[in-house]
Amino acid sequence: MKDFTYVLPKDAAEAARAAAAPNCALKGAGTDLVDRMKEGVTRPDTVVNLLTATDLRSPIREENGRIVMGGAITLAEVAESELIRKVAPGLADAAAEAATPQIRNRGTVAGNLCQRPRCWYFRNDTYACSKKGGETCYSIEGENKYHAIFENVTCNIVHPSNLAPILQVLGGTLHVVTAKGTDVVPSDIAVKDFWVRPEEDISRENILVAGQVIREVSFPIPRGTTGSSYVETREKASFDWALTSCAAALTLEGGKIASASVVLSSVAPTPLQLEAVEKWLVGKAPSDALFREAGTKATDGATPMRDNAYKITLTAVVVRRALSAAAARATGGGK
Ligand SMILES: Cc1cc2nc3c(=O)[nH]c(=O)nc-3n(C[C@H](O)[C@H](O)[C@H](O)COP(=O)(O)OP(=O)(O)OC[C@H]3O[C@@H](n4cnc5c(N)ncnc54)[C@H](O)[C@@H]3O)c2cc1C
Numbered sequence: 001m002k003d004f005t006y007v008l009p010k011d012a013a014e015a016a017r018a019a020a021a022p023n024c025a026l027k028g029a030g031t032d033l034v035d036r037m038k039e040g041v042t043r044p045d046t047v048v049n050l051l052t053a054t055d056l057r058s059p060i061r062e063e064n065g066r067i068v069m070g071g072a073i074t075l076a077e078v079a080e081s082e083l084i085r086k087v088a089p090g091l092a093d094a095a096a097e098a099a100t101p102q103i104r105n106r107g108t109v110a111g112n113l114c115q116r117p118r119c120w121y122f123r124n125d126t127y128a129c130s131k132k133g134g135e136t137c138y139s140i141e142g143e144n145k146y147h148a149i150f151e152n153v154t155c156n157i158v159h160p161s162n163l164a165p166i167l168q169v170l171g172g173t174l175h176v177v178t179a180k181g182t183d184v185v186p187s188d189i190a191v192k193d194f195w196v197r198p199e200e201d202i203s204r205e206n207i208l209v210a211g212q213v214i215r216e217v218s219f220p221i222p223r224g225t226t227g228s229s230y231v232e233t234r235e236k237a238s239f240d241w242a243l244t245s246c247a248a249a250l251t252l253e254g255g256k257i258a259s260a261s262v263v264l265s266s267v268a269p270t271p272l273q274l275e276a277v278e279k280w281l282v283g284k285a286p287s288d289a290l291f292r293e294a295g296t297k298a299t300d301g302a303t304p305m306r307d308n309a310y311k312i313t314l315t316a317v318v319v320r321r322a323l324s325a326a327a328a329r330a331t332g333g334g335k
Pocket of ligand 1 (some may be wrong): 025026027028029030031032033034050056071072075097098099100103106107108109110112113114115160161162163208212213214215239240242
């Protein structure tokens with residue numbers, strides 16, 4: 001690992017000012033960043049440790065009809081929060097399913113959203129892949145078992161964060177501070193607008209630029225007749241990322257689906273909002289047959305690679321299970 005300057009800011013504003021320096025990396029718990037630094041994939045001149053910024057540790061709370069939390073709240077705190085479990089159990093499930101107990105005890109919400117993809121060609125510094133400025137996406141002809149089955153055009157990474165799809169489904173917002181000269185300006189970014197597709201800029205996965213820090217994350221408290229869920233499949237029970245995942249929120253009125261939000265993850269470079277499936281669900285009565293058909297519809301347009309067609313079947317499964325769980329919670333009331 002090469003030498004770097006280490007900054008311990010007292011708050012998000014100081015962190016943003018420090019992060020405006022060239023070739024600077026922000027560090028939450030470092031479970032992703034330090035791994036990349038050790039592999040030589042990320043070689044920052046400056047590292048800003050966000051864990052000393054007290055406002056990033058603002059507690060999980062209810063505020064003006066929203067749930068708000070600091071960007072450095074841990075996955076374990078989200079998973080164990082009684083408030084989140086009550087109003088948005090899908091988010092608690094997503095946090096509880098991520099990684100391992102050790103990583104959940106350290107890994108932060110903002111770090112989880114901004115973690116870099118797990119593509120083994122990207123993570124290995126001996127491969128000059130197109131994401132790292134090279135000319136080839138090695139997964140096209142190489143090992144692509146864990147790669148994308150949707151939107152796999154220029155770069156076949158899959159989005160790795162458990163929290164991303166469920167925060168998108170819940171209509172989440174990222175509260176960001178940006179250093180502009182000596183000023184620090186707050187702004188809000190909707191989670192759905194946060195992602196960058198490889199065709200837009202292959203070198204990054206979200207719209208954050210140097211000098212920007214996620215200070216807090218929030219989402220509106222779902223209505224009483226809304227149920228939320230997060231379901232994933234993976235090879236191992238722990239210490240692993242999802243093969244396919246789906247987050248869903250359904251609002252029921254008079255026994256029918258009044259609104260639906262469904263987002264796939266782990267199957268495309270960014271979280272994938274299933275707008276056609278959402279429209280198709282609205283006005284229909286929830287049933288296992290309906291959700292099974294929705295699962296099949298969710299796989300329309302998939303373009304699997306040599307080794308990952310199995311993800312089509314698993315996608316249909318997670319969509320059906322996520323919709324069933326969301327509907328059950330919606331009828332249970334208050335979730
Ligand atoms: C074995 C293993 C299994 C895992 N399985 C899963 C899984 O199933 N699901 C899942 O979702 N994750 C999984 N992970 C990833 C893990 O959850 C993330 O590494 C962790 O959540 C990242 O949080 P962190 O605070 O350590 O981030 P860091 O490593 O500190 O940072 C990650 C990235 O986020 C940026 N960043 C951090 N905080 C901010 C901020 N406030 N503002 C702007 N940018 C910021 C950093 O610059 C960096 O680029 C797994 C990890 C391991 C090692």
